[in-house]
Amino acid sequence: MADALLDSLHRVFGLHAFRPRQREIIEELVAGRDAFVLMPTGGGKSLCYQLAALHRPGVGIVVSPLISLMKDQVDGLAASGVRAACYNSSLEPASARRVLAQLHAGELDLLYVAPERLMSADFLARLAEIEVALVAVDEAHCVSRWGHDFRPEYAALGALRERLPGVPMVALTATADAQTRQDIIQTLGLAGASLHITSFDRPNIRYSVLEKRQPLEQLLRFLATQGGEAGIVYALSRRRVEEVAERLAGRGLRAAAYHAGLPAAERDQVQERFLRDELQVVVATVAFGMGIDKPNVRFVVHYDTPRHIEGYYQETGRAGRDGLPAEALLLFGTQDVVLARQMLEDTANPEQRRIESQKLQAMVGFAESLGCRRQVLLGYFGERLAEPCGNCDTCLDPPELMDATEAARKALSCIYRVGQRFGMKHVVSVLRGEDSERIRSLGHDRLSTWGIGRELDEAAWVSIIRQLIHRGYVIQDIADYSVLKLDETARPLLRGEQRLELARPRPRQPAAGRRRHGGRQCSPIELAAEDLPLFEALRGLRREIATAQGVPPYVVFGDQTLVEMSRRRPRNEAELLDISGVGQVKLERYGSRFLELLRGYAAP
Numbered sequence: 001m002a003d004a005l006l007d008s009l010h011r012v013f014g015l016h017a018f019r020p021r022q023r024e025i026i027e028e029l030v031a032g033r034d035a036f037v038l039m040p041t042g043g044g045k046s047l048c049y050q051l052a053a054l055h056r057p058g059v060g061i062v063v064s065p066l067i068s069l070m071k072d073q074v075d076g077l078a079a080s081g082v083r084a085a086c087y088n089s090s091l092e093p094a095s096a097r098r099v100l101a102q103l104h105a106g107e108l109d110l111l112y113v114a115p116e117r118l119m120s121a122d123f124l125a126r127l128a129e130i131e132v133a134l135v136a137v138d139e140a141h142c143v144s145r146w147g148h149d150f151r152p153e154y155a156a157l158g159a160l161r162e163r164l165p166g167v168p169m170v171a172l173t174a175t176a177d178a179q180t181r182q183d184i185i186q187t188l189g190l191a192g193a194s195l196h197i198t199s200f201d202r203p204n205i206r207y208s209v210l211e212k213r214q215p216l217e218q219l220l221r222f223l224a225t226q227g228g229e230a231g232i233v234y235a236l237s238r239r240r241v242e243e244v245a246e247r248l249a250g251r252g253l254r255a256a257a258y259h260a261g262l263p264a265a266e267r268d269q270v271q272e273r274f275l276r277d278e279l280q281v282v283v284a285t286v287a288f289g290m291g292i293d294k295p296n297v298r299f300v301v302h303y304d305t306p307r308h309i310e311g312y313y314q315e316t317g318r319a320g321r322d323g324l325p326a327e328a329l330l331l332f333g334t335q336d337v338v339l340a341r342q343m344l345e346d347t348a349n350p351e352q353r354r355i356e357s358q359k360l361q362a363m364v365g366f367a368e369s370l371g372c373r374r375q376v377l378l379g380y381f382g383e384r385l386a387e388p389c390g391n392c393d394t395c396l397d398p399p400e401l402m403d404a405t406e407a408a409r410k411a412l413s414c415i416y417r418v419g420q421r422f423g424m425k426h427v428v429s430v431l432r433g434e435d436s437e438r439i440r441s442l443g444h445d446r447l448s449t450w451g452i453g454r455e456l457d458e459a460a461w462v463s464i465i466r467q468l469i470h471r472g473y474v475i476q477d478i479a480d481y482s483v484l485k486l487d488e489t490a491r492p493l494l495r496g497e498q499r500l501e502l503a504r505p506r507p508r509q510p511a512a513g514r515r516r517h518g519g520r521q522c523s524p525i526e527l528a529a530e531d532l533p534l535f536e537a538l539r540g541l542r543r544e545i546a547t548a549q550g551v552p553p554y555v556v557f558g559d560q561t562l563v564e565m566s567r568r569r570p571r572n573e574a575e576l577l578d579i580s581g582v583g584q585v586k587l588e589r590y591g592s593r594f595l596e597l598l599r600g601y602a603a604p
Contacts (some may be wrong), residue, residue: 004055005026009047011584012082013583014579014580014582015580016578021037025037025048029056030052030055030235030324033168033193036171036181038171038172038197039174039198040199041321042321042323045200048172049136053136054082054109056182058130059103059131059133060323061111061137062113063138065115065142067489069139069286071086076293079551080585082110083107085110092475093204100126104122105423114153115153115156119159124535125224128163135168136170137169138172139172141173141184141186141310141409143171143182155186169190171540174314174317177382178382179382199378200377200381200383203374204320204326206328207326207327207328207391208329209329209332210329210392211333219233219248220251222299223253226299229280229298230296231280231281231298231300232284232299233300233303233305234265234303236304238260238261241283241284242251242259242283248281248283256270256282256283257283258271258284259282259285270282275294276546277553286311293321295319295325295558295559296319298319298582299329301328302331303331305330305364307356307363308356308362308363309362312330331369337360341360344360365466366464369467370399370504371470371504372395373393374394375389384472394503399504402503403499403501404500404502406470410431411465411468412473414453415474417449418449418488423484424462424476424482424484426438426461428462428465431449433451433453473486527566531567534566537597537601538562538566539562542557544563556586557586558583560581562581564581566595572595
């Protein structure tokens with residue numbers, strides 16, 4: 001089977017090797033077994049069920065939350081010669097009937113369906129009449145109430161296990177903490193599924209945080225470093241979205257607003273223009289971007305502070321899906337946090353309010369971190385990065401380090417002495433020797449660690465404990481009131497067998513310009529100067545073909561493919577077919593025109 005899978009990978013998708021875990025997942029699905037897949041955005045989740053469906057009899061049913069996501073996927077598959085369609089409310093009656101006819105005639109390899117349409121009595125009856133290759137639940141975090149994008153219609157998908165016995169099911173997501181993963185597995189009946197959890201790391205994305213001061217000017221300075229490449233700016237309110245988009249357009253940028261309050265036709269137009277590279281910037285609420293398959297988004301800016309790390313991580317993951325360098329900039333404002341906390345007070349469900357409050361606090365911890373941003377992000381999802389990444393603002397402009405061995409031992413000892421049953425605020429109060437009624441009632445004023453940290457203020461202790469969390473010495477259990485617990489790796493440090501350096505806490509109001517963003521002054525596409533003219537010519541040809549066919553440019557070829565063409569300059573069909581992203585169908589459709597252009601450029 002491996003040779004057949006590799007042949008399809010190259011012939012259909014133009015790829016020469018599987019990414020980590022892909023082959024294993026595909027082979028399990030082809031063999032009829034269930035799987036749970038947690039991969040970062042751009043990690044190749046879609047290929048797992050797409051290729052598996054091509055190697056099983058019947059049609060692969062893909063549950064997808066957004067019409068735009070379905071359209072992007074179907075366009076890309078059709079360009080590679082795969083028989084794919086979507087069935088949703090956007091179809092005219094005649095088109096819907098045609099798709100259903102193809103379904104019953106066995107003329108489809110993949111069918112993308114919204115969850116509410118899939119679970120209707122009429123559609124379930126249709127499924128009973130056809131051969132189903134597999135069921136793929138994309139964006140599976142929507143199943144869980146713990147997830148950042150819970151959708152009740154997703155929770156009903158668990159009934160498919162009884163409706164389609166023997167049909168393999170795969171749940172896929174890019175963002176799910178431990179609690180969300182468990183909810184997905186339980187709800188979808190995947191207790192026997194194999195788990196495939198790859199690294200959350202997206203090393204091509206540079207993470208940066210700026211303290212929000214004159215945010216529009218900060219945004220404009222950042223955009224000036226992006227060389228006209230495409231990106232998304234997220235804001236939390238519709239009013240802010242429209243205001244920022246208008247100001248950017250007024251400065252001559254190709255920018256437009258997108259939020260749920262706009263007419264559907266206007267939203268569709270903005271999305272299409274962005275996908276076709278006619279817009280540089282979309283300013284949007286989080287309603288935009290979920291599942292958008294545009295691989296050449298070079299940056300994501302959060303104009304306002306997100307409410308949770310899961311949403312922030314997924315939104316930043318929309319940058320650099322093609323593996324080329326990308327940037328994620330967060331403008332962090334304490335006022336944003338105050339407003340978010342005020343809004344949480346209006347949440348009727350106290351348990352939900354508690355969960356969301358703790359998630360917000362974790363987001364604040366990320367923004368205020370003085371250590372490697374990537375270590376913080378990965379640590380939140382339970383993955384430990386041993387060394388700083390070297391590709392975030394704190395790695396590129398590191399804070400001053402201090403010997404924190406004794407301070408860390410005091411903090412770890414205090415967490416242990418309070419029974420590993422309290423949160424950060426209480427631990428800091430004990431360390432600083434606060435004399436409160438709660439501390440006295442618990443007897444914590446009699447602990448050996450009470451008052452041993454009076455030499456540091458509250459902000460300094462919070463910074464130290466957060467860094468211990470980010471380094472993996474301390475676990476902050478968000479599912480259990482954010483209590484602090486010691487990890488096994490803390491033992492040598494606690495016993496005095498290990499030294500530890502941490503970042504010296506910076507003032508809350510750093511000097512102006514201290515954390516200036518170190519952006520590039522040219523296009524983020526990293527090519528030698530002699531290759532750039534060819535790359536731009538290839539993009540021009542791609543745009544011309546895409547416009548004539550009425551598809552986004554990346555459906556023809558992605559930027560990564562054009563970069564490889566620019567560097568290697570293939571001269572014939574065999575050499576062109578050796579370029580990643582050039583499959584047999586695309587070679588037949590576009591090969592001659594691209595080779596004609598490539599032959600006009602002499603090798604450097």
